[in-house]
Structures are given as structure tokens and as C-alpha cells.
Amino acid sequence: MTVLCQQLENYLDGSLDVNHVSEFEQHLETCSDCQKVVEADQAVSERLFDAWTSVPSPKSLQSAVSARNEVSSRNETEKNRVTSHRWFVPILATAGTVLILVSFVFLWNSETRFGNSHSQSKPDESSANQLEIEPLVTFESDDSKSILLPIETESSKFTIVRAFPTINPKPSPDSGIQNHEFEKLH
Amino acid sequence: MKTQIEEHIDSVFRFALSLTKNRHAAEDLSQECLLRAQQKIHQLKEPSKTKSWLFQIVVNLWKDHLRKKQPNLVETDIATLFAESSRPDETLIQKEEKIEALQMMQALPDKQRNVLFLSVVEQLSNQEIGELLGMNVNSVKASLSIARKTMRYKLITSKENEPTRQ
Numbered sequence: 497m498t499v500l501c502q503q504l505e506n507y508l509d510g511s512l513d514v515n516h517v518s519e520f521e522q523h524l525e526t527c528s529d530c531q532k533v534v535e536a537d538q539a540v541s542e543r544l545f546d547a548w549t550s551v552p553s554p555k556s557l558q559s560a561v562s563a564r565n566e567v568s569s570r571n572e573t574e575k576n577r578v579t580s581h582r583w584f585v586p587i588l589a590t591a592g593t594v595l596i597l598v599s600f601v602f603l604w605n606s607e608t609r610f611g612n613s614h615s616q617s618k619p620d621e622s623s624a625n626q627l628e629i630e631p632l633v634t635f636e637s638d639d640s641k642s643i644l645l646p647i648e649t650e651s652s653k654f655t656i657v658r659a660f661p662t663i664n665p666k667p668s669p670d671s672g673i674q675n676h677e678f679e680k681l682h
Numbered sequence: 683m684k685t686q687i688e689e690h691i692d693s694v695f696r697f698a699l700s701l702t703k704n705r706h707a708a709e710d711l712s713q714e715c716l717l718r719a720q721q722k723i724h725q726l727k728e729p730s731k732t733k734s735w736l737f738q739i740v741v742n743l744w745k746d747h748l749r750k751k752q753p754n755l756v757e758t759d760i761a762t763l764f765a766e767s768s769r770p771d772e773t774l775i776q777k778e779e780k781i782e783a784l785q786m787m788q789a790l791p792d793k794q795r796n797v798l799f800l801s802v803v804e805q806l807s808n809q810e811i812g813e814l815l816g817m818n819v820n821s822v823k824a825s826l827s828i829a830r831k832t833m834r835y836k837l838i839t840s841k842e843n844e845p846t847r848q
Contacts, residue, residue: 505827509801511808511819536834541802543837544787547780548803550772551763553695554709561688561716 498523504530508537686732687719693804694736700799701744703788704755705763711747715739734806737814760784786836793817794829801826 500523506512507520524530631643694715698708718739726735761781787795796815800806806814808822817825 505823505830508830509808509823509826511823533834536838537830540830540833540837543779543783544798544802544833547783548696548799549692550780551692551696551699551784553692553712554705557695557709557712557716558688558691560713561691564717564720565685565688 498527501527501530504533508534686729687716687723687736690733690736691716693733694740696803697737697799698740698744699758699763700796701740701792702755703757705758707755711740711743714743718743733804734810734814737800737804741814757788760788782840783837786833786840790829790832794825794832797822797825798829798833 500520503512503516503520507517512520524534632646633644635642691712695708695712698711698715699705702708702711715736719736726732763784787798790798793815797811797817800811800814801808808819808826811817811826812819812822815822
């Protein structure tokens with residue numbers, strides 16, 4: 497046995513330094529002992545490789561993995577489908593927010609306008625006094641009080657007779673004007 | 683089309699079988715490994731190392747299993763593994779030779795058997811085997827050397843006995 501024969505195991509397990517491989521292979525051509533071991537080792541390796549690679553994995557294992565892959569790919573597709581529609585969500589949210597803001601502004605404007613018109617339609621006391629119409633004539637009797645108010649419009653002139661009955665009405669033949677009567681004068 | 687995990691189903695099952703020496707335990711271990719791999723596929727940084735990554739999952743699961751309870755598994759008869767595979771081009775003698783080689787390997791101590799399997803069948807480097815099984819490279823080389831010697835001796839002996847066996 498030479499010094500190179502001691503490198504046999506390193507050569508077989510592939511851990512021999514690259515620089516020494518060619519040197520050992522030259523030795524191998526002349527050393528029959530090493531040749532036998534290398535051939536036997538190669539035979540072992542080939543036989544084991546061949547035997548192990550002939551062992552099939554159980555069909556149940558393969559089908560289980562395939563089924564699981566199908567389910568996970570289906571879930572992935574479903575997830576992608578849902579995800580692909582997600583662009584719609586921020587647009588909807590933005591549109592909703594804008595709609596709410598526009599509605600708010602519109603309502604606020606309307607409120608302001610109506611509020612002003614309400615305040616305009618409700619005259620204050622001083623302006624009411626200023627607009628108060630002077631009665632033309634006032635009739636007073638025991639049971640009622642009547643006044644004649646002049647009303648002018650673009651087309652005609654009216655005088656409204658307003659009669660205010662007293663609590664205990666007593667018909668009076670001298671009053672001249674009947675209760676609750678509107679009379680067109682012009 | 684097979685996924686990168688599906689491509690290694692056979693290897694995973696064989697490695698699990700080498701670890702457990704029991705068909706049903708190997709099947710359960712493989713199932714668990716493949717399920718976990720599918721869930722954690724995003725953690726795989728280098729697709730070229732898928733097989734090593736799957737083997738690492740198998741080893742971790744097996745260690746967890748051993749920690750929880752000492753398995754009292756009955757060794758599966760290797761011959762039953764070939765019951766499902768009936769290759770038409772394979773003679774009975776070839777089939778018997780394969781069964782014999784696997785039976786010899788099954789008889790090796792756990793560490794030697796697993797190192798030999800990963801080196802010869804899965805063609806992993808000593809460095810990769812060491813990382814996978816938590817051994818240093820020298821320890822891997824030593825185990826591999828003993829396992830090879832034993833297998834050489836067994837196969838040579840069996841060949842010498844062949845004429846009398848037949």
C-alpha cells in the first residue's frame with residue numbers, strides 16, 4: 497500500500513482536493529487493490545441509486561398533494577379575482593365622500609336662503625305699524641264695530657268692510673251695515 | 683404542469699422512508715412536510731435548493747416527532763414497497779437485487795444509513811449533508827466511509843454467495 501492508496505476514501509466521497517484527483521487517477525491505473533475498491537464502490541452506488549429511485553411514492557400522497565395544489569390555486573384565483581375588483585372600492589369611497597360634501601353644501605345654502613326669506617316674510621313690528629292702513633270710516637254700535645279699509649291693486653280699488661261683533665250681539669236697525677259683509681265700492 | 687414542490691414528492695418520501703424505516707410513518711411525514719412547504723413556499727429564497735429545503739422540513743418534523751414520543755415503529759418489509767411498481771422491462775432477478783440492496787442498507791445504523799442515502803441517492807455534498815443532519819463535515823465523511831465499506835463488504839459477500847443461492 498502506497499501513500500496514494502490512503503487517499504482512496506477521500507477520492508470515493510469526493511472530498512479529495514482537485515489538484516490531487518488526477519494524481520490519484522494515474523495511481524489508480526496501476527494499483528489493482530484500489531481499482532477493485534473503486535469498482536465495488538461504484539457498483540454499490542449504482543445499485544443503491546437504482547434501487548432507491550425505483551421506490552415509488554404512494555399514489556395517495558401524490559393525489560393528496562395535487563388536490564391541495566388545486567384547492568390552493570383555486571383560492572389564489574378567487575383571491576386575485578377579489579383583489580382585481582378592489583380598485584373599485586377607493587373610487588366608490590371618494591364618490592360617496594364628494595356626494596356627501598356636495599349635499600351638505602347644498603343644504604347649507606338652501607338653509608341660509610330660506611332662513612333669510614323667513615326673516616323677510618316676518619316683518620318686524622315697526623314696519624307693520626308703518627304699513628298699517630288707516631280706516632276710511634269706523635262704525636260702532638252696541639254689538640259690533642265696523643271699519644272701512646281702502647285696498648288698492650293694479651286693476652281695481654276695493655274697500656273692505658270689517659265687522660267685529662261684540663260679545664252680546666243685539667241687532668240694531670240703525671247700524672246701517674250688516675255683520676261680516678264685504679262690499680265692493682269701486 | 684408539476685409545481686416545484688411536486689417534482690420532489692418521490693425524493694421526500696424516500697428520505698422520510700430512510701429516516702423512519704416505516705412506510706406509513708414515511709407517508710405521514712411526507713404529507714406533513716409537503717403541506718408545510720406549500721404554506722411556507724414564500725420563505726424559499728433559492729428555488730434551486732428546493733430539495734434541500736424540503737429535506738430540512740422533513741428532518742425538523744421527524745425531530746419534533748421523536749421529541750414528543752419515542753416511536754415504536756415496525757420496520758416495513760422493503761419487498762412490499764415494490765408491490766405497487768411493476769415495471770414491464772424489469773426481470774424478477776433485477777427486482778430481487780434491488781430489494782436485497784435496500785434491505786442491506788436498512789440494516790445500517792441510522793446515521794450511516796441517512797448519510798449514505800443523501801450522498802449516493804440524492805447526490806448531496808458532504809457540506810449539505812452536514813447542514814441538514816446537524817453534523818460537521820468530518821463526521822459526515824467518517825460515517826459515509828464506514829457505510830460504504832460495510833455496503834461493499836455485504837454486496838461482495840452476497841455476490842460470492844450468488845451461485846449457491848441460485
